[in-house]
Amino acid sequence: MSELYERLREAIVDERPVALATVIEGHNAGAKLVVEPDGDIIGTLGHAELDRIVSRDAVGELAAGRTGVRHYGAEGQARETDVSVFIESFSPPPIMLVFGAVDFTAALARAGKLLGFNVIVADARSVFATVKRFPMADRVMVAWPDEVFDAYGDRLGPHDAVCILTHDPKFDVPAVQRAVATDVGYIGVMGSRRTHATRLERLHEVGVDQKGIDRLMAPIGLDIGSRTPEETAVSVCAEIIANRTGHAAPSLRDSEGPIHRPPAEG
Amino acid sequence: MKEILSDLDAWRAEGRQVALARVVNVEGSGPRDPGAAMAVSDNGDVIGSVSGGCVEGAVVVEALDILESGERRMVSFGYSDDEAFAVGLTCGGTIHLFIEPLDW
Numbered sequence: 001m002s003e004l005y006e007r008l009r010e011a012i013v014d015e016r017p018v019a020l021a022t023v024i025e026g027h028n029a030g031a032k033l034v035v036e037p038d039g040d041i042i043g044t045l046g047h048a049e050l051d052r053i054v055s056r057d058a059v060g061e062l063a064a065g066r067t068g069v070r071h072y073g074a075e076g077q078a079r080e081t082d083v084s085v086f087i088e089s090f091s092p093p094p095i096m097l098v099f100g101a102v103d104f105t106a107a108l109a110r111a112g113k114l115l116g117f118n119v120i121v122a123d124a125r126s127v128f129a130t131v132k133r134f135p136m137a138d139r140v141m142v143a144w145p146d147e148v149f150d151a152y153g154d155r156l157g158p159h160d161a162v163c164i165l166t167h168d169p170k171f172d173v174p175a176v177q178r179a180v181a182t183d184v185g186y187i188g189v190m191g192s193r194r195t196h197a198t199r200l201e202r203l204h205e206v207g208v209d210q211k212g213i214d215r216l217m218a219p220i221g222l223d224i225g226s227r228t229p230e231e232t233a234v235s236v237c238a239e240i241i242a243n244r245t246g247h248a249a250p251s252l253r254d255s256e257g258p259i260h261r262p263p264a265e266g
Numbered sequence: 267m268k269e270i271l272s273d274l275d276a277w278r279a280e281g282r283q284v285a286l287a288r289v290v291n292v293e294g295s296g297p298r299d300p301g302a303a304m305a306v307s308d309n310g311d312v313i314g315s316v317s318g319g320c321v322e323g324a325v326v327v328e329a330l331d332i333l334e335s336g337e338r339r340m341v342s343f344g345y346s347d348d349e350a351f352a353v354g355l356t357c358g359g360t361i362h363l364f365i366e367p368l369d370w
Contacts, residue, residue: 005278012271
């Protein structure tokens with residue numbers, strides 16, 4: 001096996017970010033460069049200056065999680081089109097932190113896996129937070145929110161999600177406090193509208209500001225009339241997608257009335 | 267390519283000749299984004315996909331041809347009314363694929 005493929009494969013399997021640049025048109029079609037986030041390269045596109053420019057661009061594309069074609073002169077010149085290079089970014093899977101080892105958790109963990117998340121389930125109660133109950137999760141932690149955020153908080157970004165399903169202020173207040181201090185793209189909090197109203201008071205008391213409150217999707221999920229844990233998991237995952245893409249979808253947060261109102265007749 | 271990696275490993279371990287097709291560009295409406303990949307082995311087995319099933323059959327033909335000739339190239343599929351394309355995407359977009367032997 002060749003070194004290029006092996007290095008690419010190892011990075012992907014180890015869940016390390018890596019980019020693959022391939023000349024698809026022009027001189028040396030098929031030539032490849034494997035680029036790591038620190039700019040280390042393996043392989044060559046056939047010209048040292050082209051390698052230097054493409055690897056620099058690949059580091060940027062990788063950081064942004066973008067995949068696409070860029071054009072260069074034969075020696076890497078900008079605004080020339082002698083060579084077309086396909087730069088493919090391989091990012092590690094996004095993280096989904098799920099707080100609360102309840103029935104909804106198992107369904108959400110399954111749906112999260114379907115979407116390609118690295119799913120971590122956490123609950124401070126060792127009786128409930130077991131691998132046996134959540135075999136689909138990548139990791140089950142018997143831990144308080146602080147410990148979970150100490151481990152994962154720095155790694156959370158726009159593509160990651162925090163889902164707080166405990167609806168117990170002992171857990172969800174500290175979980176929200178720590179979640180809004182990260183760059184995580186989605187924070188969903190489960191509970192009725194009444195539960196959320198009292199939760200908001202507690203959050204204000206512990207000093208979570210309005211900017212933090214505005215990031216919360218609570219009650220969690222889209223307003224699609226879901227009832228079962230599985231249906232709720234679909235509504236939460238759909239909200240995560242809509243939130244990331246910025247597309248309009250009816251969130252429960254933005255509607256009024258009972259979450260589980262009976263279906264319309266007819 | 268991530269999705270087909272373990273199957274690719276198995277094929278390589280068996281010493282099979284493999285062609286790799288990757289979506290590099292999509293114009294207009296297309297079912298899969300750049301980076302979507304499928305692979306075809308020398309005995310015609312297929313893993314992965316590059317569209318919603320519209321052009322996979324034609325990609326297999328191209329891939330086997332490329333395995334035989336060893337010449338990597340760009341292949342495009344567009345709206346099927348265009349005579350330049352034997353098969354097309356029903357959604358009306360155009361996808362550009364880079365197909366090559368997995369010899370690296």
